[in-house]
Amino acid sequence: MKQAIIDIGSNSMRLTLYDIEDENFKILFREKVMTGLAGYVEDGKLSTEGIECACAGLLNFKSILKTLEIKNVSVFATASLRNISNTDQALSAIFKATGYLVEVISGEDEALFGYAGAMQQLHMSGGAFMDVGGASTEIVTFEEGKPVDFASFPVGSLSLYRRCVKRILPGEGSLKRLRQEISNVIDVDKDKITPREQLVGVGGTARAVLKLARRYYKLANDCNCITAQQLDGLCTFLCSGKKEASDLILRLEADRIHTLLPGLLILQYVFKLFKAEQLVVSQYGVREGYLCQRILKNIDIPKTAN
Secondary structure, X not given: OEEEEEEEOOOOEEEEEEEEEOOEEEEEEEEEEOOXXXXXXXXXXXXXXHHHHHHHHHHHHHHHHHHOOOOOEEEEEOHHHHOOOOHHHHHHHHHHHHOOXXXXXXXXXXXXXXXXXXXXXXXXXXEEEEEEOOOOEEEEXXXXXXXXXXXXXXXXXXXXXXXXXXXXXXOHXXXXXXXXXXXXHOOOOHHHOOOXXXXXXXXXXXXXXXXXXXXXXXXXXXXXXXXXHHHHHHHHXXXXXXXXXXXXXXXXXXXXXXXXXXXXXXXXXXXXXXXXXEEEEXXXXXXXXXXXHHHOOOXXXXXXXX
């Protein structure tokens, strides 16, 4: 069976097509559109232009799926439509324009889907998990292969950029505002946090950070983890304001030139909260978790066919 899943995020919209056999799946292809929906939110509402942008992205995906004769399509939205006051209006307009019924998943579900998706690839028994999105950040702690605590915070790479950065790249003042805002929103009692040696990262920010770290530290192309020292060193370099830093981002992640540093600072902050020693990046995330929980309806995590 072929199954398509579309994820309407705050920074990007993503289409993934899966080939499913029994409880196993493999990814046939991925497609991404950088829509930046969080940038269209004014006074808590997604603007008409933002809704039209979401519709355009969905119609593009719909055209692709029609060409491939894919009929099984599920569409969900995260903070992009969850954290606005006109959710119903947006959903109605999207359905009218595209024919897609969009499920808006809760922050709790987003966190648990992301964790479940990451475990498809990593199969770790304990640690902490995080997903830095465009307008929210999800965190899950897990032990003995099961989630323990989970939370969703309304701060993401694009929403943070809009609130704290005046230019494309943040200067010293903006960096101070970014760090203060992150600390204010991810307001947890640090004394009650159990240290976790490994932090699992999913999503565009984590993948971009790993990609830049591979180039900066000359790591192997198949390396999926970086140390605390490497993460701090990369962050210091990218926040330095040097032309070499902006050039590195432009060469490897040009479409994230404005959101990469805000996202990286969120990642670094959570990394330090857990006193983690290693960041492990999974190529699977919320879409794979959604596939297993909503489509395959598996409580246990199935093995993947890779």
